[in-house]
Amino acid sequence: MNKIIEKRSAGGIVYRNGQVLTLNVTKHNEIVFPKGTIEPNEAPEQTAIREILEETGYHVKVIKLIGTNDYNFTENNQDYHKTVTYFLCQLVDENEQPHPTLEQYEQDEGFENLWLDVDEAKQKLTYQQAKDLLEKALKLLD
Numbered sequence: 741m742n743k744i745i746e747k748r749s750a751g752g753i754v755y756r757n758g759q760v761l762t763l764n765v766t767k768h769n770e771i772v773f774p775k776g777t778i779e780p781n782e783a784p785e786q787t788a789i790r791e792i793l794e795e796t797g798y799h800v801k802v803i804k805l806i807g808t809n810d811y812n813f814t815e816n817n818q819d820y821h822k823t824v825t826y827f828l829c830q831l832v833d834e835n836e837q838p839h840p841t842l843e844q845y846e847q848d849e850g851f852e853n854l855w856l857d858v859d860e861a862k863q864k865l866t867y868q869q870a871k872d873l874l875e876k877a878l879k880l881l882d
Contacts, residue, residue, distance in 0.1 A: 742818060742819050744819045744820065744821050745818060745819070745820050745821070746820075746821050746822075746823070747777065747821070747823070748778045748784075748823050749776055749777050749778060749787070749822060750776070750784035750787035750791065750824065750827070751774050751775025751776065751787075751788050751791055751792070751824060751825075751826055751827075752773065752774065752788040752791075752792050752800060752802070752826060752829040753806060753826060753827075753828055753829065753873065753874060753877045754798065754829045754830065754831065755828065755829070755830060755877065755881065756830070756834065756855070759856060759857055759858065759861075760855070760856055760858060760861050760877075761774070761792075761796060761798065761854075761855055762853075762854045762865065763796070763854065764850075764853075764854040765849050766849070766850030766851075766852060767848065767849040768849065770866040771856075772865070772866060772867070772870060773865075773870055774792045774795040774796050775788070775824055775826070776790070776791035776795070785802045785827060788802060788826070788827045788829065789801070792829065794843075795840055795842065795846065795851060796838055797836075797837075797838025797840035797841070797853070798831055798836060798853075800829040800830060800831055801830060802828070802829055803827070803829060803830055803880075804828045804880050805825070805826075805827055806827060806873055806877050806880065807825075807826060807873060807876055808823055808825050809823070809824045809870075809873065810822065810823050810824075811869070826873050826877075828877050828880050828881070838853060840853070858874070858878065861874055862874060862875075
């Protein structure tokens with residue numbers, strides 16, 4: 741049996757005026773929060789800020805830790821266990837015009853920014869873990 745490889749990522753829930761920033765991954769028909777792999781010598785907060793900027797084009801700052809999601813997946817006959825740390829974030833500039841710098845695979849998968857009202861996000865997010873994270877994030881806002 742394959743050894744399970746551990747992967748660590750970080751991302752964020754960007755909140756603005758009753759809306760959250762999600763990614764519409766058109767190729768897979770998924771609505772998700774921006775996230776990505778933690779680089780060597782990078783803190784999870786730094787990863788969240790960098791990945792949100794790369795994937796959505798928005799500069800953000802971290803407000804609070806929301807929590808983590810864990811899941812297993814298989815890719816190319818290799819088993820992985822992934823831990824994703826999520827942070828509550830806010831825009832640095834409300835009027836910023838986003839300029840994502842998507843990697844080729846992200847362009848191929850059709851990443852699109854999608855601001856959703858909180859109630860709409862609760863319905864449209866693809867994964868239950870993301871919906872649970874959104875609930876935790878909303879409690880932090882109170």
